[in-house]
Amino acid sequence: MAKAPALLQSLALRGLSATHAQVFAGVRLVPLLRAAPRGDLRIARRAYEDAMSIVDIGDGTAYCSTYVPHALVVGWTDDGSPVAAYGAALAGPADGRTFCKQCRGVQLLHRMVRREARGEDPAERNRLRLLPQHLAMEGFLAQHFNAPEIAWSEYSRRAISRGLDPRTEVSLSGRAIPSLEDALRIFEIHEGQCGLLLFVGELLASVFVVSHPDDYRALHRTLIEDSYDQTLLHAARHNGDSQAFAHTFDAAQIGLLDDLRAALGRARDEAGALHVDTAAGLLGRPIAAERVYRAGPFSLQRFMTELDPALDNHIGEAIVRDDGTLEYAKTYRLSAGQVRRARLLQQLAAHGWNLDATAAALRIARDQLLRRIDGEGFGYLIAEHVLKAALKRTR
Numbered sequence: 001m002a003k004a005p006a007l008l009q010s011l012a013l014r015g016l017s018a019t020h021a022q023v024f025a026g027v028r029l030v031p032l033l034r035a036a037p038r039g040d041l042r043i044a045r046r047a048y049e050d051a052m053s054i055v056d057i058g059d060g061t062a063y064c065s066t067y068v069p070h071a072l073v074v075g076w077t078d079d080g081s082p083v084a085a086y087g088a089a090l091a092g093p094a095d096g097r098t099f100c101k102q103c104r105g106v107q108l109l110h111r112m113v114r115r116e117a118r119g120e121d122p123a124e125r126n127r128l129r130l131l132p133q134h135l136a137m138e139g140f141l142a143q144h145f146n147a148p149e150i151a152w153s154e155y156s157r158r159a160i161s162r163g164l165d166p167r168t169e170v171s172l173s174g175r176a177i178p179s180l181e182d183a184l185r186i187f188e189i190h191e192g193q194c195g196l197l198l199f200v201g202e203l204l205a206s207v208f209v210v211s212h213p214d215d216y217r218a219l220h221r222t223l224i225e226d227s228y229d230q231t232l233l234h235a236a237r238h239n240g241d242s243q244a245f246a247h248t249f250d251a252a253q254i255g256l257l258d259d260l261r262a263a264l265g266r267a268r269d270e271a272g273a274l275h276v277d278t279a280a281g282l283l284g285r286p287i288a289a290e291r292v293y294r295a296g297p298f299s300l301q302r303f304m305t306e307l308d309p310a311l312d313n314h315i316g317e318a319i320v321r322d323d324g325t326l327e328y329a330k331t332y333r334l335s336a337g338q339v340r341r342a343r344l345l346q347q348l349a350a351h352g353w354n355l356d357a358t359a360a361a362l363r364i365a366r367d368q369l370l371r372r373i374d375g376e377g378f379g380y381l382i383a384e385h386v387l388k389a390a391l392k393r394t395r
Helices: 134-141 157-162 180-186 213-225 231-238 257-278 336-350 355-362 366-381 384-393
Strands: 022-024 027-033 041-047 052-056 062-065 070-076 097-099 106-109 113-115 127-130 193-200 203-209 287-295 298-305 314-321 326-333
Touching: 022 180, 027 180, 027 257, 041 213, 041 326, 062 134, 070 213, 134 298, 134 314, 134 326, 157 366, 180 213, 193 213, 193 231, 193 257, 203 231, 203 314, 287 314, 336 355, 336 366, 355 366, 366 384
Parallel strands: 052 106
Antiparallel strands: 022 027, 027 193, 041 070, 052 062, 070 127, 097 106, 113 127, 193 203, 203 326, 287 298, 298 314, 314 326
């Protein structure tokens, strides 16, 4: 068996090139082009119509979302030959589901990532269904999810027995982002386009990459169905229109049509490099990755940047070819509140959930730590009498 692709150390656009952006109001889309798509990995959409979905994680916990508009079905070949079917044929019927008997309209998906079939036909066997963004968000929510290993007296019975169950985060649908739907409708899809960098109010909202131009064309408008950080709503409303980068040409240097063609190529390359630079809050930055599934010569991974309040922070998932080529990626920008909550949990877990040790590491008083825990929505972890006393002393 071939060696599995290494875990991602950073998210790089290997196999892709950026070009000049299209701007509409506060939305800037930077097309990502693939010069030579191989065709041995294809991606199609499968729609879901249920109002709420519950996913069995497989370790006794479940992931629940009130918004799962679609899944992606990935088909691949092991020998590099083109995938025989794609689009509607690849997606197939919305099967493989059982319904919750206690709650009408709730859909129970067997796994966050699930192989579609296990028959003898490679075309049927080499299909994988995944929930885009939810795969990455489930990993984010699962960070430090377990209860304290030591039954510290300050913690509630619920915290000792159930840990952070449930842990929740709130996101916005793309339809709530001003101008995004119009931008996706009117922008040109380039020849060879396999993805984009999406900026809203000059903030990097998402990176979206697929393996083939035909798949991108079919999936382009699914960006409106994605989830987004609530900060982007404020940025779209108050940061003004996105900047359109203009390029001027020296007419004296252009005498022939070939000269103009070469100048246009250089301008596109320069514009693409500039746009990639504006995405440095994610691209090229160190990430912590986890392999979720191995699919022949491909590896499905989910990742998270280091949580630095001074920088942009993102989670996401990616499919990487064994030579490092990025075949699929979808990212989610974390809000400042999400980063604060995750960093707080990291500190508590790093110090064995000992409140005194955690407060000392954060250089704050113990009562301040308790108030911060409560303010970030984790007050249910602390015994009621301990929390009340701390809140009373800090008033």
